[in-house]
Amino acid sequence: MVTTVATAPIAGQKPGTSGLRKKTRVFMGAHYLENFIQALFDTVGAAGKTFVLGGDGRYFNDRAAQVILRMAAANGAAKVIIGQGALLSTPAASHLIRLNQTDGGIIMSASHNPGGPDADFGVKFNMPNGGPAPEAVTEAIYARSAEISSYKILEAADVDLGRIGETRLGAMMVEVVDPVADYADLMQSLFDFDAIRALFASGFAMRMDSMCAITGPYAREILENRLGAAPGTVTHAEPLPDFGGMHPDPNPTWAHELMAEMMGENAPDFGAASDGDGDRNMVVGRGIYVSPSDSLAVLAANAHLAPGYAAGLKGVARSMPTSAAVDLVAKSLGLQAYETPTGWKFFGNLLDAGRVTICGEESFGTGSDHVREKDGLWAVLLWLNILALRRESVAEILSAHWAKFGRNYYSRHDFEAIDSAKADAMFASLREALPGLAGREVAGLKITTADDFGYEDPVDGSVSRQQGLRLLFEGGSRAVFRLSGTGTEGATLRLYVERYVAGPEGLDEDPQAALAPVIAAAHALGAIEHFTGRVTPDVVT
Template sequence: MADKVIEIPTTPFDGQKPGTSGLRKRVKVFQQEHYTENFVQSIFDSIDAKDSTIVIGGDGRFFSPEAVQIILKIGSANGVGKFIIGKDGILSTPAASNVIRKYKATGGILLTASHNPGGPNADFGLKYNVSNGGPAPEGVTDQIYEKTKTIKSYKVIDLPPIDLGKIGDLTFGPSKVSIIDSVADYVTLLEGIFDFPLIKQFLHEHEADFRVLFDGLHGVTGPYARALLIDKFGLPESSIQNCTPLPDFGGGHPDPNLTYAHTLVEVVEKENIQFGAASDGDGDRNMIYGKGAFVTPSDSVAIIAHYADAIPYFKKGGVKGLARSMPTSKAIDLVAKKKGLEYFEVPTGWKFFGNLMDAGRLSICGEESFGTGSDHIREKDGIWAVIAWLNILAAANKASPNKLIGINDLLNDFYAIYGRSFFSRYDYEEVPSEGANALVAHLNDALKSGSLNNTVHISTTSATKFTVSGLYNFEYKDPIDHSVSKNQGQVITFDDGSRVVFRLSGTGSHGATVRMYVERYVGPKGGVEALLKLAAEGLQSLIEVALEISKLKEFLGVDKPTVIT
C-alpha cells in the first residue's frame, strides 16, 4: 500500500526572496503555519525533484530538527529519490558542499543563518545549493522566489518523523535516506589537500613553544576541529574550546571577528598562545589570531596564495587564478601580479567564485568578511583556512630549523615583499532601512552629478589631505556566463590610491546593515615600523573623511559602528 500524500492548501507570504545566502528571517517567522513549508515546496517546484538526490544538513541552530523533518515530508511527497542527511541534521556548510560533490547529488538544502545568532528569538535560514556544491545562482533563486509568490498548496507524505541520530540507511515512503557521519567525509577531503604528517611533526616538535587554540563559538565546527586537531594531530584537549554545537550558540554571536570571538582573543592574550583560530556558526568563516597578531581576512587569503606551493594540493595541481570580493583589500592582486596569475574582482557572494572555479580559472579566493577558500569545494571554508595556515607554518619552520617562525614572521615577510593594504570595516547593524536607503541615495546623487570629483577633504585630527579622484557603483560582468550584476556597492577613490566602499548587506534578518570598508595602501620601502605608523595615522584619517563625505552618522542616527574589524 502506497504511503498517503496529502495536499495542503496555502497562500503566499510576502518577502520570501532568497538573498546571496538563502532566506534568513527570525525563527518565529519560520515557525508560522505554512511559512517554512511554502518555501521548501517552492524549492522543489523549481528543480527537477523526481528521483533527485538531495543533501540536508546545517549548523544545528534552533528549529533545525523540525525543519529537517518538514523537508523530508515535502521532498518525499514530491518524488525525491534519495536524501543524504548529516547525523542529527548537522553538516557544516563546507562539508555539505563536499558531500553534494562527492556523491553527485542534485543539490542540497542547508539549514543555517551562518554567523547570525541562534535561539528561539534569533535567526534561522534555508538555502539551496546546486549540483556543483555552491550556492544557487540568481536564475535559480529568482525562480524559487516567483514560486513563493503564486503558491496555492504544498504536498506532504503522511509518515512519522525519522530518528536523525542513527547513522545508516532506511526508507521514508518512496525515498531512500542515508544518515551519514557529519565529519568523516570532510576529514578525508582535507587529508588529500594538506601535508598532515608535516603538520603533526611540527606541532609535536614545538608543543612547548607553539601552542594552538581553536574556538568553535559553539557552532558546527567543534566536532570537525576535534577530529583534526585532537584525533589526527594529537594535540591536547586544551587546544579546543567552545566546541560543543548548541542551538543558541551558548547565547553568543558565532561570528569570528575581534568583537564576537572575544572568548578566543582573551585566552590567546592571557596565555600567550602562538596560534589561535575561530570559525562561525556554519563553519564557512574563520579568524586567525595569535598572541599580538591579528591577521585580517584580506591578508590571510593573500598569504595563503603567496605560500600556496607549501600545500600539496596546489604544488601538484598548480594555482589557476586568484580572486577576491570587491570590498576586500587588493593584497591578493599584488600576489597575482608577482606570480603572473590571472585575478578577478567579483561582487560579494561565493557563487561568483564558483563560476570561475567550474571554468578552471580560479584556485584561491577570499572575502574580507572572514571567508577564505579554494576550488576543493564551492563554498568558503573556515577549517580549510585554519589547516592551510598550520601547513604553511609547518613548512616555513621546516625551512628554518634554527628559528621558530610564527604568524607575525609570515606577516612581516609578506609586507616586506608586497607592502601593506591597511584595511578596516565598520558595520552598522539593524539600522533603520529608511536611513540606510537615504545614505545610498545621497551617494548615488553625488555619482550622477559628479559633485565629489576632485574635492579635497582634510582630516581634522591629523590635517591629512585626501582628494577624491572618482566615485562609481561597482558592476560585474561574469566572464563565464556573461550575466551582469549591478549596484554592488558605491566606491569612492582618492588620488593616493586609497578607497572607501559602502554597501547595504543582505545577510541580516531584521532592519538594515550598512558596511563601510576603508583601504589605504603603503608600499614596502619604508619598512615595517613606517608601515605601522602610517597605518595608525592614515587609516584613521581616511575613516574620518569617509564619514564626513557620506554623512553616515546623520543618515543612520548613530555615532559608533556595531562592529569594527
C-alpha cells in the same frame, strides 16, 4: 500517505545571496517553511532526484529537517543524504553534493547570525556543483512562492537521524551519514598532515574557538584526533541550539574570549575561530590579529607549500570590498586576479571554469576549488601547513609578507540594525553625488574616481549592477559603502576603508590610526551621522 495542504503565498520569501533568512519564529509559523520548500521543489524539481540535507544545529534545525524530508518524499525525491543529527557544516555539505554527484542540497543555516527561538534561522539551496544557487534560481523560487496555493507532505513518523545507515521514508531512501568523516578525509588529501602533526609534537600550541557552533566536531576530529593537538585545543566545541548565547561570528568583537587569550602573556602560538555554519574563519597569531584580506594574500603566496596546491594556482579572486593585497601576490606570480561582487556564487563560475584556485571575501571567508563554498577549517589548516613548513611565527610571516609586497591597511566598520528607509536615503544621496566627486578633496584626500561597482561575469556574460559605492583616492586609498543582505532586521551599513603603504617605512602602524584620514573622508562624504544618527560602528574588524 501524501497529503496536499492548501496554503496561500506569504510575503517576503525572497532569498538573498545566502538563501532565505528570517527570525526563527517566522520560520516556525504556520506554513512558512513548507511554502518555501514547496516553492523550491517546484522550481528545481524533485522527482527522481537525490539531495543533500543538513544544517548548523541551531534552534529549529532538527524539526525543519524532518519537515523537509517528508516534503522531499512527497515530491518524489529518490534519496536524501543527511548528516547524523541533521548536522552538516556548509563546506561539508558542498563536498557531499560534489562527492556523491547529487542534484543539489538544502542547507539549514543563518551562517554567523545568532541562534535560538528569538534569534535567526535560514534555508538555502545549493546547486549540483556544490555552490549557492545563482540569482536566476533564487528569483524563480521567490516568484513561485508568490503564487503557491498548496504543498505536498508525507504523513509519517520522524526519521531516526541519530543512527547512521539507510532507511525508507515512503518510497524515498534516507541515508544518514557521519557529518565529519568525508570532509576530514578531503582535508587530509589536501594538506601535509605529517608536517602539521610534527609541528604539534614539537610543542606548538593552538586554540581553536568553535563558538558552540558546527565546526566543533570537525575541529576535534581533525586537530585533536588526526593531527595530535592537545586535548582541549578546541574550545566551545559542542554545537548548541543557541550557540551557548554566543554570537557565532569569528571577528575580534564577537570572538573576544579568543582575542583576549591570544593577546595575553601566556598566549598560544596560533589561534583561530569559525562561525555558525563553518564557512568563515578568523586567524590570530600570538599578539597579532590577521585581517581576512591579509590572510587571503598570505595563503595565496604560500599555498604551494601544501600538497594539494603544489602545482601552483590557476588564478585568484576576491570580492570588490576585500583589500587589493592578494592582487599584488597574483601580479608577482603572473596570475590573473579577478574582482567580483560580494557573494560566493560569483566565485563559483570562475572556479567551475578553472580560472581560479583560491578566492576570498573580507567578511572572514576564504576557500579554494576543493568545494564551492568558503571554508573556515580549510583556511585554518592551510595556515597550519604554512606554519609547519616555514617554522616561523604568524607575526614573522606577516612582517616578511609586508616587506615584500607592501601593506594594505584595511578595516571594516559595521553599523547594524539601521532603519532601512534611512539607510536607503543615505545611499540614494551618495549615489546621486557620485558623478561630481572626482577631483574633490576631503579630509586631506583627493578623490580620483567615484562609482557604483558593476561586474560582467567573464564566464557567462551576466551583468550585476549597484554592487557597492566606491570612493577612490590618490595614492591607492579607498572607501566602499555597501548594505548587507545577511541580517534579519533593519539594514547593516558596511563601510570598508583601505590605505596602501609600499614600505619600507610605515608598515607597523595601528590600522585604525593609519586609516583615520580615510575614515574621516568616508563619514563626511556619506553623511553617516546625518542619515543614521550613528558615529561609532557596532563592529570593527
